Amino acid sequence: xxxxxxxxxxxxxxxxxxxxxxxxxxxxxxxxxxxxxxxxxxxxxxxxxxxxxxxxxxxxxxxxxxxxxxxxxxxxxxxxxxxxxxxxxxxxxxxxxxxxxxxxxxxxxxx
Amino acid sequence: xxxxxxxxxxxxxxxxxxxxxxxxxxxxxxxxxxxxxxxxxxxxxxxxxxxxxxxxxxxxxxxxxxxxxxxxxxxxxxxxxxxxxxxxxxxxxxxxxxxxxxxxxxxxxxxxx
Numbered sequence: 058x059x060x061x062x063x064x065x066x067x068x069x070x071x072x073x074x075x076x077x078x079x080x081x082x083x084x085x086x087x088x089x090x091x092x093x094x095x096x097x098x099x100x101x102x103x104x105x106x107x108x109x110x111x112x113x114x115x116x117x118x119x120x121x122x123x124x125x126x127x128x129x130x131x132x133x134x135x136x137x138x139x140x141x142x143x144x145x146x147x148x149x150x151x152x153x154x155x156x157x158x159x160x161x162x163x164x165x166x167x168x
Numbered sequence: 169x170x171x172x173x174x175x176x177x178x179x180x181x182x183x184x185x186x187x188x189x190x191x192x193x194x195x196x197x198x199x200x201x202x203x204x205x206x207x208x209x210x211x212x213x214x215x216x217x218x219x220x221x222x223x224x225x226x227x228x229x230x231x232x233x234x235x236x237x238x239x240x241x242x243x244x245x246x247x248x249x250x251x252x253x254x255x256x257x258x259x260x261x262x263x264x265x266x267x268x269x270x271x272x273x274x275x276x277x278x279x280x281x
Contacts, residue, residue: 087266087267088267088269090269092272097274097275097277098274098275099174099258099260099272099273099274099275100211100258100260100270100272101272102269102270102271105269143209145211147270149266149267150266152266153266154216154224155201155213155216155226155270156269156270158210158211160208160209160210161209161210161211163209
């Protein structure tokens with residue numbers, strides 16, 4: 058079955074870059090997503106990448122995909138205190154009824 | 169901008185009460201979902217719907233039930249709440265394609281005393 062793994066916690070200083078990593082098991086994954094959850098809120102879609110792409114950049118966010126190793130990462134440049142949140146990796150595939158989510162990485166940004 | 173609304177945001181209720189968590193979306197999405205989020209952050213799919221009059225149970229067994237009489241509305245009901253039902257409940261919707269991203273509401277935090 059599908060499985061998505063993430064590390065639980067990451068702490069960085071304000072202004073540094075953050076890199077949040079994710080691994081998945083299903084080689085038939087077609088899209089991979091990053092969601093952000095702030096305290097007391099639902100999940101907000103940040104960005105996504107199609108499985109035939111290696112990289113996608115969107116302002117401060119860079120997504121890297123290594124399909125061979127089934128590894129996805131989200132890099133946040135110039136991390137701000139407002140970036141403190143839980144970040145979820147998710148993947149989808151043909152025939153699936155819903156996205157498969159990782160367990161989330163809590164990003165703490167220290168001033 | 170996604171328009172999906174959940175009410176109430178917070179609910180504290182006694183054991184044995186019947187409750188309904190509301191979820192509505194204005195995007196005309198066919199697919200809707202309910203996730204339960206435990207304190208360890210992990211999301212568990214408990215119900216989903218492909219469209220009107222279509223509902224299926226998710227990956228995590230749940231004593232709750234859902235209905236989909238209208239496209240925009242996907243309420244979740246607990247006939248008799250128990251402390252073990254205390255959790256955050258997140259509703260989401262998406263377009264029909266398999267790879268369509270999910271749009272989430274802000275959630276309902278339920279506490280059963």
